[in-house]
Amino acid sequence: MSEEYRAKVFKSGNSVALRLPKALGVAEGTEMRIVREDQTSFKVEPIAPAKRKIDLTGIWGIMPDARPLTREEREFDDSPRVWDDPAWPGWKDQD
Template sequence: MAEEYRAKVFKSGNSVALRLPKALGFAEGTEMRIVREEQAGFRIEPLQTQKRKIDLTGIAGSLPDLQPSAAEARVFDDKPRVWDDPDWTGWKAIL
């Protein structure tokens, strides 16, 4: 025998939405396909989407002089900020 769940349709902006019970096990953000069938009503099923990959094969050889930067070159010095100065008068405006 099939499991049965109840769900409620509610207004969401200018649309209506169907909140699915957590017990169904769908992750938040799962894309769903809704098919209207003449005799059975509706069929709701998750879409099997493949993760998108970026193909860099076309540009990999176009920059032959480009080399990855060393780890030491990726460390940046902290620039002093105005609000780090305890004598900064702007604190009075914030507080």
């Protein structure tokens, strides 16, 4: 059996808003999807948050010496390219 709640639509800026009762357990900031099913009924459901790609919270404490790289450590030497070698068959002198 489903529970029933009543709420009132109110004006919020140039829109109308619907305040959901706290008893529904919807967390503040939850993104919701609203689907109009016919002229007089709507379906409101929460949208699942996007999954995080990388979560480092579990390994942060096991790497005590981890630190961000300095600007000097982020600069790399140029990688040699085969086309920069005069012995390469496709190399042309651009002088």
